[in-house]
Amino acid sequence: MPITFALIARIPAEGVADFRAYEDAVLPLLPEFNGRLERRLRNADGTMEMHIVSFASEADFQNYRNDPRRTAQVWLLEKSSAKLELAPMANV
Template sequence: MSYQAIPVTFALIARIPAAGVADFTAYEDAVLPLLPEFNGRLERRLRNSDGTIEIHIVSFASDADFQRYRIDPRRTAQAWMLERSSAKLEMLPMSDV
């Protein structure tokens, strides 16, 4: 029996206080370039005019790839910026229809 990875897709909704936009942007600039190393892809990135709401559609080749991205030390080392931004995040697993 051969193993077939099942791709996963997430919609991330970030609500960022105006005072945290710069920290949130710096965090994203640091961690989004890591995605390809984990078979991840930023499909779409949307932002409102003042930067206080951002929506990402992100996909990974498998849940294991996503989990490896989440625990990567280069990513976790940047978590202080995300915390300082006071962003409220909602991550939703999604499927193509």
């Protein structure tokens, strides 16, 4: 069963470069796990991003989350001090 998430990231100004480096490293992995970045929005100063991401299944999402190439980049996310909110969503 397909799943969709809304991700909201609030990034301190000093963490924007690290957050972008993390995203540049991990977003290209999505297709390998039947994932798709449906929409990516960013405010003018880069301190807030919203992503709509879908996966073909919960298993695909978990496999993406656990992929060693993604987990190897988590230090960049942590260094950015971004606060993330991930919410499962449904089409209406």
